[in-house]
Amino acid sequence: MKRRLAPILRSDTLLIGLAIAVVAYLTVIPLLMLLYGSFKNSPPGVAGAFTLANYANLLKGSEMVIAFKNSAIFSLGSSLVAFVGGVCLAWMTERSNMPLKKIVYAFVLVPLIVPGLLTTIGWIMLFSRRAGLLNIIATQYLGFERPIDIYNMVGMIWILGSDQIPLAFLLLTAAFRAMDPALEEAAIVAGTGIVRTTFQVTFRILLPAILAVWIISFVRAIENFEVPALIGIPAGILVFATEVYLATHKVPTDFGLASTFAVVYLAITAVGIFIYLKATAVSERFTTVTGKGYRPAAFDLGGWRYPLALLAVCFAFIAFILPLLSVIWSSFLPFYMAPSRQALASLTFDNYGRLFTLPLIHRAFWNSFILGVSSSTVVMVLTAFMAWIV
Incomplete structure (x- = not known):
């Protein structure tokens, strides 16, 4: 009996079991509690009967239907903005000889240390109808007849999409650095131009990473609450996140409807994660076999070096720095x-002074300090341990 229990009682087995149990x-x-609540006709902690009325x-x-349509448009649009912005900035900083790369890097990293709530508030101030800096420039200097209104779907997509560009940028820069440039060099020698090589060779090799970045951006967009709450609710544009929030703030609170919305919300997110896992599972098909060390060569942009550098710096400043300022x-x-x-003068x-x-x-x-330190420590310990197990 002791021999049978010995493998189970080993310290490493116990640690693995404890980590799995905690996760x-x-x-x-x-x-499970969310799913259980969607089939109940009573609030949490109160006895109730099984029902399908919430789903009905x-x-x-x-x-x-409205929440699904708005969520799909919002998530697809913002993930597209994040993906395109991340790909362009990553390619220019990693695969070209564009100058001012360090400035672009510094600007892109700033939003990672700023909460999305503050970024959204910054955009609201910039596009204020009367005192917003960008609206003043648009109406007084660019010839716009009316101020630009961000309380619409386009405004929601831009604010969240630009806020997610840094994550896409960091993930794609790592992929660009790790890619073997042998096929790119062969295409250049064969007379293929930079643009054609990038689209037909580089992006095809990095297809798993590109799909992964886009799907992660989509899942993060559909989970986002700050932008739909601050922009969508005043504009009357409701998504799944705000529907769940509003259902829990009605009087009386409809916990069953909120749980049902959340279950559908969760199912859509799970589909995105499943597609992400399927996309990354075939990454070995895109591996370039090499027996030597390599360093990706930078494409020579010629006379476009400085115009593209100026464009990248201006875009990064407006998208990432200006809302914080x-x-x-x-x-x-x-x-x-x-x-x-x-x-x-004011x-x-x-x-x-009043704050303190x-x-x-x-x-x-x-x-806030205790929550930030403790939660980040627990998450890092659990994820590192589970990654070691897997």
């Missing part, structure tokens, strides 16, 4: 104003 508790149990109410109403600028003003002499530190006099601000800072 299952943190992931599977909430999903969801399917017979128009909310499901807008939030910082407004923190020194009694109310938001576009940069001007009057605004410069700059003050009073907002920061708020009764709960110190507790909020401490709770």
Whole structure:
């Protein structure tokens, strides 16, 4: 009996079992409770009967169709913006001789340390109808008859898409660096141009990585809440995330409908993850066999070097830096104003002085610090251990 139990009681087996149990508790149990709540006719913690009424109410109403359509357009559009922006910036910084690469890198990395909520608020300030800097430029200098309105689907797609470009950029730069340039060099020697080589050779070799980046962007977009909440709800554009939020804030709260929306929401996300796993499972078919070390050569852009560098820097500044600067600028003003002499005269530190006099601000800072450190540590330990197991 002891011999039979010895393999089970080994320390490594116990650690693996404990890690699996913790991960299952943190992931599977909430999903099961969500599924269970969608079949109940009572709030959580209250005895209720099994019912299909939540699904019937969801399917017979128009909310499901509208939320699905808006979610699909929003996710596909923003993931496309993130994918195209990430591919272009990654190719220019990794596979071309474009100057000012370090500046582009620095600008792209900034959004990774800024919460998406602040970025969204920054875009709202920039496109304010009366005082927004970009709307002032558009109406007074670019000849626009009306201010640009971001409270629509296009605005939602742009804000989230631009915010996800840094993640796509980082993933694709790693793929560009790891790719063997032998086939590219052969295509150049055969007389193929840079553009044709990039589309017919480079992108085909990197197809698994490209699909993976696009699918990750799609899944992150369909899970996003900040942009649909701050832009979509005022504009009347509801997606699955905001439908779940609104269902839990009705009076009386409809937990069953919220759970049902969340189950459909989860199913769509699971399909995206399944497609991602299928796309990355065939990556070995795109491997270039080589027996020597290599370093990807940069394409010579010729006279286009500096125009493309200027374009990349300007785009990165507007997309990643300007919203953050807008939030910082407004923190020194009694109310938001576009940069001007009057605004410069109104700059003050009073907002920061009042901030530290708020009764709960110190507790909020401490709770945020503890939450950030503890959650990141637990996640890193669990993911590293599970990655070692797999």
